[in-house]
Every structure is written in C-alpha cells, then in structure tokens.
Amino acid sequence: MRVAFATEENNGLDSVVSSRFGRARYFVIVDYEGGEVKGYRVEANPGSEARSGAGIKAVQKLINERVNVAVAGSFGPNAMTALEEMGIKHVEMSGITVKEALNRLKDQL
Amino acid sequence: MLEMAIASGKGGVGKSTVSATIAITLAKRRKVIAVDADADAPNMHLILGLGEEWEWEQPYSESMVARIVTEKCIRCGECRAVCPYKAIYVDEEGNYVVNPVICEGCETCSLVCPVKGAIVREKTLSGMLRMTRTKYGFPLISARLEPGRPNSGKLVTEEKTKAKEMTDDDTVIVVDSAAGIGCQVVSSLAGANMAILVVEPTPASFNALKRVHRLTKHFMQPAAVVINKWDMNPDLAGEIEAYARENNLDLLGKIPFDDSIPKSMAMMVPVTEAFPDSPASKALLDVARRVEAILDEWTSWFMRFRPKKPEPYRPIIIKPEGF
Incomplete structure (x- = not known):
C-alpha cells in the first residue's frame, strides 16, 4: 500500500499534512505494509507550480508514483474526479503530522 | 488559525x-x-x-513566453509560419520578434526553429505581490x-x-x-x-x-x-x-x-x-x-x-x- 500525504514542508514523517491537495508543495509518499512503514520519500508536487490545472498535475504525479491513497485537508473538483477515475482513494485529514495521520489511518490501510 | x-x-x-x-x-x-x-x-x-504605497512589493512571474535571439536568428520565418497565436512579427529592420502579450508560451516555434538556441523561453512579469499594514x-x-x-x-x-x-x-x-x-x-x-x-x-x-x-x-x-x-x-x-x-x-x-x-x-x-x-x-x-x-x-x-x-x-x- 502506497500512501501520499500532501504537505507544505519537506520534513519526512514529521511534516504536517496540508489543508489542500493540488497546490501543496510536497508529497510524502509512504510504503506501508502490515502496519509498518517500509520506507518513504518526499517528492515535489508539480501542481504547486502550475498556474492552473494544479489538481490534475498533482494526480498525474501520484499516478506516476503508483500511489493507492491520497491524504490532504481538501481536494478540489478536478482533483477529486481524477482520483476517483484512476481508482486512487482520497482521505480528508490535515493539521497533524504524517506519522499521526498514519496512526489514525492504519485500520483502513 | x-x-x-x-x-x-x-x-x-x-x-x-x-x-x-x-x-x-x-x-x-x-x-x-x-x-x-x-x-x-x-x-x-x-x-x-x-493608496499605492506598500511596505513591501515583490514581482510575481509565472508564465513563460518565447524570445527570439536576434543574433542567432537566420530569418527563415518558420516560427512565424507555425505560431498558432500569430504572436511573431517582423520589425522594421527585418528582425523576427515575439509579442510577449500575445505569446502563450506553447513552444511550437522552438520545435520548428532550425537554429539551436535562437528561441529561448523566459519568464514574464505577471504582476506584483505586496503587503502593507x-x-x-x-x-x-x-x-x-x-x-x-x-x-x-x-x-x-x-x-x-x-x-x-x-x-x-x-x-x-x-x-x-x-x-x-x-x-x-x-x-x-x-x-x-x-x-x-x-x-x-x-x-x-x-x-x-x-x-x-x-x-x-x-x-x-x-x-x-x-x-x-x-x-x-x-x-x-x-x-x-x-x-x-x-x-x-x-x-x-x-x-x-x-x-x-x-x-x-x-x-x-x-x-x-x-x-x-x-x-x-x-x-x-x-x-x-x-x-x-x-x-x-x-x-x-x-x-x-x-x-x-x-x-x-x-x-x-x-x-x-x-x-
């Protein structure tokens, strides 16, 4: 299971989950198996640099990274539709660290 | 917050x-x-x-537009022929010039240009970000x-x-x-x-x-x-x-x-x-x-x-x- 957390800081698992998806600066992409973090990496979100179509660019990034679940405080209309089309689950959560969010999510993963 | x-x-x-x-x-x-x-x-x-007095102001640029480097341009006109926005014109001295207001930065011109480095893309000023108390x-x-x-x-x-x-x-x-x-x-x-x-x-x-x-x-x-x-x-x-x-x-x-x-x-x-x-x-x-x-x-x-x-x-x- 690969989970992408939208964040504004490049601080690994201690980054705070952003209130927004498409224009978040980074994605902390976590490989999570059997209740454990197997590894993670931080990727820049190309959506944050887009003048328009940020949500779509962010989703494309997650598709390329083979992500299964996206976590952010909110998802715009385009991003939400694209995620659903691509079968990527979206979970609304923000203001807590990636670690804490994983803890809350672990039963669903 | x-x-x-x-x-x-x-x-x-x-x-x-x-x-x-x-x-x-x-x-x-x-x-x-x-x-x-x-x-x-x-x-x-x-x-x-x-008024228009700001404590700080910083330029904001996001869009990219094409610029033709006159010294390198061979004036073949390929770029002008393909530009979907008709943003390229020839000035009084016969130089090919991009109108930055019309250019959308699509890069079609650089694809057809036969000379390496004759068309560059650069950021244009989109506006100003400013703050005051x-x-x-x-x-x-x-x-x-x-x-x-x-x-x-x-x-x-x-x-x-x-x-x-x-x-x-x-x-x-x-x-x-x-x-x-x-x-x-x-x-x-x-x-x-x-x-x-x-x-x-x-x-x-x-x-x-x-x-x-x-x-x-x-x-x-x-x-x-x-x-x-x-x-x-x-x-x-x-x-x-x-x-x-x-x-x-x-x-x-x-x-x-x-x-x-x-x-x-x-x-x-x-x-x-x-x-x-x-x-x-x-x-x-x-x-x-x-x-x-x-x-x-x-x-x-x-x-x-x-x-x-x-x-x-x-x-x-x-x-x-x-x-």
Whole structure:
C-alpha cells in the first residue's frame, strides 16, 4: 500500500499534512505494509507550480508514483474526479503530522 | 488559525465592503490578516483608505513566453509560419520578434526553429505581490496583475502562503475572493474553514450564489449568507432567505441600500468609519458581530452548518474517442 500525504514542508514523517491537495508543495509518499512503514520519500508536487490545472498535475504525479491513497485537508473538483477515475482513494485529514495521520489511518490501510 | 473566504460568484455585489467590515471589527479583539484575492481588480486597499504605497512589493512571474535571439536568428520565418497565436512579427529592420502579450508560451516555434538556441523561453512579469499594514491594526496582502496576464490559483496560493507565514494559532485570515467560480476562487476557498457568500437580490446574483454554493458544498465548508441591498427587491430577497434556510446556510444579515456606501468609497474611508450611524453601517456591523459570535462558538457553529453529506462538484469530462 502506497500512501501520499500532501504537505507544505519537506520534513519526512514529521511534516504536517496540508489543508489542500493540488497546490501543496510536497508529497510524502509512504510504503506501508502490515502496519509498518517500509520506507518513504518526499517528492515535489508539480501542481504547486502550475498556474492552473494544479489538481490534475498533482494526480498525474501520484499516478506516476503508483500511489493507492491520497491524504490532504481538501481536494478540489478536478482533483477529486481524477482520483476517483484512476481508482486512487482520497482521505480528508490535515493539521497533524504524517506519522499521526498514519496512526489514525492504519485500520483502513 | 482560522481562514474564512468571502465569495459571491457575481462581481460588484459587496464582497470587499463586507470583507473590510469583518476584518476591521475582528481586528479590535483578535489578530487578523486580510487577503485581497482578486488580483484582476484589487480594491481592498482602496476601500481601506490605502493608496499605492506598500511596505513591501515583490514581482510575481509565472508564465513563460518565447524570445527570439536576434543574433542567432537566420530569418527563415518558420516560427512565424507555425505560431498558432500569430504572436511573431517582423520589425522594421527585418528582425523576427515575439509579442510577449500575445505569446502563450506553447513552444511550437522552438520545435520548428532550425537554429539551436535562437528561441529561448523566459519568464514574464505577471504582476506584483505586496503587503502593507492598515491603520486598523491588521496587515493586508494584495496582488496586482499586468494586463492580459492570467489570474491564477497559484497567485492566490502565494498570497495565502504569505499570510500564513505571518500568522500564529490565534490569527483569523479574511480572504476576499474574486468573482466567478474559476481557478482563483477554487484556490480562495480551498483550505478555508468557512465561507461567507454575499448576494444581492437580482436573478444574476442569486444564480451566481447557487453556483459558488456548489463549490462550498464540494469542500464541505460551512457557509453563511449576507444579502446586500436587500430592499431593492424584497421579494427576491425573501426567496434568497428561503434558499438559505432550506440549504442550511446561516443568514448573517441583510444590508439595506444606502448611498453612504458609494459616498464612503469615493472618500476612500470604510463606510463603518465614515458614516457609522448610517443604516448600511449598522447592518454591516451587525454582520461583523455575528461573525465574531461564530468564532466564539466555533465548534457548535461548525457542526451545525457543515454540509451533512459530501456533494462533490464533478466537472464534465469529455473523453477523447476510443478512451
């Protein structure tokens, strides 16, 4: 299971989950198996640099990274539709660290 | 930190007046930052009586345009023939030149150019991002676009990021959104904890309210309504009130038509300061006090007015044939 957390800081698992998806600066992409973090990496979100179509660019990034679940405080209309089309689950959560969010999510993963 | 976005769908219905009153009132008891998220027609600074003097200003560039390097250009004309925007012309000296206002930065010209490095892409100035402190005790973040440059969600995000850099946990960010329901409005609403929708009793404004309300429902945001100039059309104002009740929107107040508002704008003094006893000022201040009450009882208000079920706003997708 690969989970992408939208964040504004490049601080690994201690980054705070952003209130927004498409224009978040980074994605902390976590490989999570059997209740454990197997590894993670931080990727820049190309959506944050887009003048328009940020949500779509962010989703494309997650598709390329083979992500299964996206976590952010909110998802715009385009991003939400694209995620659903691509079968990527979206979970609304923000203001807590990636670690804490994983803890809350672990039963669903 | 709490972020509220003031939106309306239709322009010119009183968003900035409502935003300014809320910011001035809240700033008496709280830390406030105002964000003018309408870079196409920024006017919060004018309503607040500020001129064009800014504490800091920084250039904002996002779009890329082509530039032909005259020294390398062999004047073959290939670029001019393929440019889909007809942005390339030949000047009096026979040099090929890109008109940066028309160029969309699509790069078709660089694809066909036979000379390496004769066409470069460079950033153009899209506008300015700026900040100043108002005399009402809160800073204002604003942006200004150059003519013909796209107002984008990215610019709004930059403004909100600046605001957040200046905030701490108790700050209220008041975002005065642009009209419409496009990219920059989506960006104004995204991440906001609540929305205040301003409407006047005209069919155009009521229709626009419903459209922007679809966005706040998409974001699962609790929303409130302010009816401006309600007495111009009491029947339609009544219909808007009924819509608010049926759709679980909190009606914060009704502002009467009052020429003290245009007069105060001409004076560049907020109406609540210039004519505090006018009917419009009283109604506006009532709205601002309702907003204060919402913040004082945030959790219960949030639970009451948050949309009960998600209603995602799904764009219509036209798929290519065979997809």
